[in-house]
Amino acid sequence: MNCKHCGLPGEQAFCCPGCEAAWHHVHDLGLTDFYAIRARDRWTPQPVGTEIRTFADFDDPGFHHQHCRALEDGTMRIELSLDGIHCAACVWLLEQLPACVNGILQARLDFGRSRLHLQWDPGRCQLSQIARELHALGYMPFPATEEPKDDQDRRQLARLAVAGALAGNTMLISFALYAGEFSDMAPAHRQFFVWITTGLGMLALLWPGRVFFSQAWQGLRRGMIGMDVPIALALAAGGLDGLRCAFRGSSAVYFDSLAALVFLLLCGRYLQARQLKRARSVVSLLATFTPSWCHKITQEGTIEFPVSGLSVHDQVEVRPGATVPADGTILQGQSAIDEAVLTGESRPRSVQVGDTVHAGATNVTANLRLGVDAVGQQTRIGQLLQDVEAEQGRSDTSVQHDRLATAFVVITLLLAVIGGLTWWQVSPEHAIRVTVALLIVACPCALSLARPLTTAIAMARAAEAGILLQSARLFEHIAKPGTIFFDKTGTLTAGQPRLANWCGPEDVLQQAAAVESLASHPLAQAFSNHTSDKLEATNFSEHRNGVRAEVQGTCIAIGNRAFLSLCGVSVANDFLEQANAIASRGATAVFVARDSQCLGVAELSDGLRPEARDSVTFLQRQGWRVGILSGDATATVGHVAERLGIDANLVYAAATPEDKRAIIVSAAERGTVFMVGDGVNDAAALMAADIGLSVQGAEASMLASDGFLGRSGIAALPQLWATITAARTRIRQSLTVSICYNVLAVSLALNGWIGPLAAAILMPISSLTVAALALRQRRPSTEQAPALQPQLPVRA
Amino acid sequence: MSVIYILLPLALLLGGGAVYAFLCALRSGQFDDLDTPQHRILFDEPPSHDNRPEQQ
Numbered sequence: 001m002n003c004k005h006c007g008l009p010g011e012q013a014f015c016c017p018g019c020e021a022a023w024h025h026v027h028d029l030g031l032t033d034f035y036a037i038r039a040r041d042r043w044t045p046q047p048v049g050t051e052i053r054t055f056a057d058f059d060d061p062g063f064h065h066q067h068c069r070a071l072e073d074g075t076m077r078i079e080l081s082l083d084g085i086h087c088a089a090c091v092w093l094l095e096q097l098p099a100c101v102n103g104i105l106q107a108r109l110d111f112g113r114s115r116l117h118l119q120w121d122p123g124r125c126q127l128s129q130i131a132r133e134l135h136a137l138g139y140m141p142f143p144a145t146e147e148p149k150d151d152q153d154r155r156q157l158a159r160l161a162v163a164g165a166l167a168g169n170t171m172l173i174s175f176a177l178y179a180g181e182f183s184d185m186a187p188a189h190r191q192f193f194v195w196i197t198t199g200l201g202m203l204a205l206l207w208p209g210r211v212f213f214s215q216a217w218q219g220l221r222r223g224m225i226g227m228d229v230p231i232a233l234a235l236a237a238g239g240l241d242g243l244r245c246a247f248r249g250s251s252a253v254y255f256d257s258l259a260a261l262v263f264l265l266l267c268g269r270y271l272q273a274r275q276l277k278r279a280r281s282v283v284s285l286l287a288t289f290t291p292s293w294c295h296k297i298t299q300e301g302t303i304e305f306p307v308s309g310l311s312v313h314d315q316v317e318v319r320p321g322a323t324v325p326a327d328g329t330i331l332q333g334q335s336a337i338d339e340a341v342l343t344g345e346s347r348p349r350s351v352q353v354g355d356t357v358h359a360g361a362t363n364v365t366a367n368l369r370l371g372v373d374a375v376g377q378q379t380r381i382g383q384l385l386q387d388v389e390a391e392q393g394r395s396d397t398s399v400q401h402d403r404l405a406t407a408f409v410v411i412t413l414l415l416a417v418i419g420g421l422t423w424w425q426v427s428p429e430h431a432i433r434v435t436v437a438l439l440i441v442a443c444p445c446a447l448s449l450a451r452p453l454t455t456a457i458a459m460a461r462a463a464e465a466g467i468l469l470q471s472a473r474l475f476e477h478i479a480k481p482g483t484i485f486f487d488k489t490g491t492l493t494a495g496q497p498r499l500a501n502w503c504g505p506e507d508v509l510q511q512a513a514a515v516e517s518l519a520s521h522p523l524a525q526a527f528s529n530h531t532s533d534k535l536e537a538t539n540f541s542e543h544r545n546g547v548r549a550e551v552q553g554t555c556i557a558i559g560n561r562a563f564l565s566l567c568g569v570s571v572a573n574d575f576l577e578q579a580n581a582i583a584s585r586g587a588t589a590v591f592v593a594r595d596s597q598c599l600g601v602a603e604l605s606d607g608l609r610p611e612a613r614d615s616v617t618f619l620q621r622q623g624w625r626v627g628i629l630s631g632d633a634t635a636t637v638g639h640v641a642e643r644l645g646i647d648a649n650l651v652y653a654a655a656t657p658e659d660k661r662a663i664i665v666s667a668a669e670r671g672t673v674f675m676v677g678d679g680v681n682d683a684a685a686l687m688a689a690d691i692g693l694s695v696q697g698a699e700a701s702m703l704a705s706d707g708f709l710g711r712s713g714i715a716a717l718p719q720l721w722a723t724i725t726a727a728r729t730r731i732r733q734s735l736t737v738s739i740c741y742n743v744l745a746v747s748l749a750l751n752g753w754i755g756p757l758a759a760a761i762l763m764p765i766s767s768l769t770v771a772a773l774a775l776r777q778r779r780p781s782t783e784q785a786p787a788l789q790p791q792l793p794v795r796a
Numbered sequence: 797m798s799v800i801y802i803l804l805p806l807a808l809l810l811g812g813g814a815v816y817a818f819l820c821a822l823r824s825g826q827f828d829d830l831d832t833p834q835h836r837i838l839f840d841e842p843p844s845h846d847n848r849p850e851q852q
Contacts, residue, residue, distance in 0.1 A: 037839070088835035095836075111832040154822055161822075165815045169808065189800060196804060 005138070022138035029100045031093055038089035055131035055141075055307040057293045066308060067143040075105055076128065077119045079276045081144040082134065085114040086246045093137065101125065101133055115144050142292055160266050163208035167256070167263040170200045174256035191249065198246040201255025205239045210279050211261040234275075235262070238413065268452035290359045290381070294325040297369065307375075314372045318363045326359045327379040328370035336542065338362040352542065357569050365519075365542060408742070412442040419750050437749040440763055451667040453774040458727035467723070468708040469714050477691050478724050482625035482672030485648070485664065486616075487631035488637055491695050491714060492644070494547075499526045500587055503578055504600020507558075510535055512592045512602070515549040526604045557593045569593040575601050583635050606636075608643060611715035616644045618718045619675055625650060625669075629660045629675070629685065660685035676714060693717075734770045 002008065003015035005023040026034055057063055068078045084090075090109065097107040103125030108117045120130060120291065134141045151198045165665060177185075177193050201644055216232035238258045296305035297315040307325045310316070313333065318324055324337070338350040339361045348364050351357060359379040376382055416435050423431035436737040455472045461468055486492050502509050509527075514535035516524040519542055537556070538551035546559015548567065557567045561579070564571055571579075571591055578601050579589035587605035591598050614624050627650025630637045637653035652663055661684040667673045669688065675689035677683065686692030692705035695713040709716045754762070821827065 033840075040838075091835050092839050109832060110829045111835060113829075154827070156821055157827055158822055161818050162815055165811055169811055173804070186797070189797060192801065192804070196808075200808075206809055318847070 018138065021136060022756065025136045025544050026093070029096075031096055031100070034093045036088050037092050038087050040088075041417040047787050052133065052291075053132075054304060055128040055135070056304045058127040058143075060306055060309065062309045063306050068127075070509065071119075071664075074123070075119055075121050076127075079130075079142040079144040080116045080118060080134070082109075083140040083142070084112050084138055085111065085694045086110070091138070094134075094139070095366060097133070101130065103773055104130060117544050118139070156266075156270055159208040159211065160263070160270050163204060163266050165258070166200050166204040166208070167259040170197050170204070170259045174198050174254075194246050197255045198242060199244060201259050204255070204259040205235055205264050208266060209235055212262075212265070231289060255771050260312055261625075262451055268449050271452055271456045272348070290379070291323045291325050294322075310372055310375050311373065312372055316369060316370050316372060318368045320363055320365055320367065322363055323360045324357050324359055324363060324370070325328050326370075326372045327374040328357060328372045330355050330357065330368055331371050332369035333367050335366040335368050336364045337365050342776065347744070407711040408442075410745070412438070415442075415746065415750070422679075423752070434749060434752050437754055441745040441749050441754065450738060450770045450774070451731055453771060454727055454731045454734060458723060458730075462720065462723050467720055469706065471706045474691050474706055475724055475728060477672050477674075478721065479728065480672050482674070482690075483627060483629045483670065484619055484676065485629045485650075485667070485672040485685075485689070486714070487675075487677035488628055488640055489606065491676055491678050492612045492628070492640060497526045497604045497606045498590070499529065499602055500605040501582075501603035502600060503575075503602075504592065508592055508599045509592055509602075511537075511551040511554070511594065512558055512600075514551050515547055515558060517549045518549065527602075539551045554595050557724060558590060560589070561591065564593055564598060567593065567596070569596050569598055571598045573690070585639060587636075608640065609715075613644055615714045616646060618721075620645070622721065624674075627651060628653075629655055629677075629682075631655055631660075657682070657684050661688045664688040676709075676717075693720075730773060730776075734773045737765050737769050737773065741769070 001011070001013070003014050003019050005019035005026075006015060008015045008245065014023065020584040025461070026032060027035045063074070068076045070076050081093075086480055088111070091111050095107050098104045103123075104120045106116065106117070106119040108116070116134075118126070118130065131141045173193055173196055177197070179185075180190055180193075212235060213232045235258060238254065240765065242255050242258070290307060291308055292309050293304055294310070295317040298312070299572065302317055305316075310326055316325060316328070318480055319585070320335070323445045330351055330353050332353065334350075334352045336350050337357050338348045339358065351368075356373070357363075357368070358381060359374075360381040374382075375379075389483075416438050419438055420431050420435040423434050452472075458475075458750055459469045459472070509530050510532050513527040513530040513532070514525040514537045517531050518537055518540040519650065524547075535551055537551045540547065540549040543559070543566075546557060546563030546567075549555045550556070557564060557569060561571055561576070569591075575591065575598055579591070582603045585603070585605070590602045590604060592600045592602065619626055626644075626646050628637055628641055628646060629652050631654065634653040637651060638648065641648060643652045652659070655663065660682065662677060664673055664685050668688075672691075673689045674691045674693065675684060675685050676693045677696065678695045682692075682694075686705045690709070693707045693709055694705040695709045707720070709720070745754075768790045
């Protein structure tokens with residue numbers, strides 16, 4: 001049977017208390033239509049979390065000041081980012097809120113970005129109440145951060161609309177002019193039309209088309225001749241020449257082609273921008289790493305408090321399982337801290353009074369009381385992410401332009417001039433016809449659309465398979481094989497240690513498992529398969545290098561050699577030899593001692609993903625040099641490299657985030673560099689590489705990368721390569737068809753065999769062909785695609 | 797045919813009006829979210845709340 005609320009298969013009616021509560025709440029509100037609406041479409045099961053929160057921090061005035069907007073009539077607006085939105089029925093459910101909760105005036109959900117726009121009356125209900133209501137329905141609310149890019153999208157759309165209107169109108173009037181070439185048109189009328197098209201065309205160049213000129217100028221100022229330069233030159237030349245002709249009274253104006261060119265180029269850019277926006281959720285990098293609320297210790301006791309309101313010297317309580325909200329020093333308590341997000345080290349570090357811990361780390365074992373030393377951007381993780389964001393901002397301005405299309409326009413103009421002059425010698429009245437026909441029929445629109453349209457569709461197809469591409473740069477870099485670096489933990493390996501081998505008596509293993517069941521760091525989970533209900537450990541204590549407890553009256557100690565000697569246990573030589581053998585196999589050796597005698601050694605290894613070897617071989621066969629960049633120990637990393645067939649010269653171990661970045665930068669001198677990783681310690685490297693790909697893991701790496709491989713991880717790499725190579729082939733086909741058509745049509749026009757009217761009919765054909773070819777791209781196989789949206793890591 | 801001197805500017809004015817209307821709609825935020833409306837139009841009338849217990 002399936003859980004009644006979230007649909008996950010299980011044995012009971014509900015998979016968890018959260019789902020049961022949500023189900024009852026939906027019924028209490030009378031909104032059971034939710035389940036019927038949900039059944040209409042495809043949806044993914046997502047259980048409700050079981051965290052209990054009062055959301056008192058949502059009522060804090062500082063919170064309101066930062067995230068809410070007050071309106072004149074006394075109501076307030078807020079934008080909340082929700083976890084748990086998974087289908088269209090959620091839209092329905094949440095938009096019924098005004099009818100169900102007294103005080104909510106308007107609720108609108110932006111499904112694509114999981115954002116709820118709320119308008120509520122602070123006099124009738126409190127924000128914390130609304131937040132609890134949302135939580136009760138199964139959605140976890142977070143304050144959403146500002147999106148400064150909304151304005152840019154609107155301006156782009158405005159430009160597109162104006163360009164389209166101008167292009168359409170100019171073309172219609174130009175039809176009249178062309179028709180007038182055949183039949184007699186009164187000169188006054190012709191002049192009128194010429195002036196109107198000139199006016200509209202210049203408007204098209206100066207208003208929507210201005211962006212090409214300004215971007216070309218900006219590029220030139222930085223010393224780069226970007227793609228906008230030829231476009232700007234072509235537009236300027238066409239515009240000025242048209243003006244000159246208009247003043248001189250000739251009718252050889254072709255502002256309709258120019259306006260259409262502006263419109264179609266803007267179309268291509270808009271399509272790409274929309275695709276990019278879809279793949280990227282704009283959240284501040286820092287906000288995804290540090291929690292938005294924490295437990296602050298004040299005179300009155302411990303309260304829920306927004307992290308943005310913390311200041312230095314405040315005291316916070318960090319509970320087990322929670323994320324550390326700010327850099328600080330431990331004032332009270334002893335625990336183990338998982339800093340994998342910062343260092344990539346999968347083993348937690350023991351900490352005690354006086355040690356410093358960093359924001360973003362997870363507290364694993366016990367309560368800690370911290371004195372805050374640094375908050376927000378000043379924390380270590382804040383600094384690291386600031387660098388990442390700065391780089392991201394710089395590379396945002398690179399848009400794919402089509403060199404070919406702009407060269408084409410220049411050639412067309414040249415041909416028009418040459419053709420016109422040549423025909424002028426032969427027969428002047430034909431010259432005009434020929435020039436006009438040439439300019440109409442030569443369509444650069446198809447060429448300028450081919451690449452953006454094909455890449456946009458390829459990215460959409462890949463997204464359906466769970467591979468989210470954030471930039472089209474991948475399409476050009478993939479052609480030249482260079483170096484590709486992989487992170488080890490979580491990317492090449494599964495990130496979960498397991499017990500590979502045990503040398504010793506079986507009962508000692510079971511006793512060790514009983515002890516480890518009380519420990520809560522990842523290495524302890526390796527023993528979980530061997531626990532038995534009959535054994536229970538007492539007097540448990542956890543230390544820097546091991547754990548100790550009493551089982552069945554005996555004292556069991558588990559740890560490395562240093563820990564065991566602390567407990568007064570000496571390890572026999574053959575155990576030491578086995579430990580060396582284990583280390584050479586790339587695993588971790590852990591000794592187990594009972595009553596001061598070492599009785600066994602466990603081999604804990606972090607398993608390689610099964611697809612790792614295939615992916616590496618695939619890439620090497622394509623001509624890429626494969627390497628590893630990891631923060632883990634040299635022996636372990638070296639062993640993994642050997643098993644995957646990776647050249648030892650390209651293996652770098654024990655690398656800090658700064659080291660990784662430096663290695664990427666030096667490798668870039670030898671060619672294209674790709675980086676595949678998952679933790680925030682990879683974020684800087686992902687940005688520095690030509691192309692960064694992230695796998696399931698830290699959200700910051702997803703945002704810093706050019707592509708996200710989803711849950712299938714590196715198994716998706718061959719598929720990605722196939723999709724992109726197919727897209728490149730498709731682009732080449734489109735361009736070839738376009739060019740052939742244009743060459744044919746231009747020669748026909750130059751020879752005077754087609755007139756302007758025939759040319760006007762032929763022109764859209766090339767654009768349609770390109771569009772048809774682009775849409776015919778096959779979808780990548782979907783058997784490996786689990787969900788459409790990446791699974792966000794659980795926020796504290 | 798001199799009517800064209802009046803008709804053409806009139807037509808352009810009409811077109812300009814349409815563009816202006818579009819820009820107004822753009823500014824009011826109607827085009828910010830182009831994905832959710834496709835789900836929203838399929839919803840039926842809001843449900844009756846007779847069976848809902850009183851809110852305090």
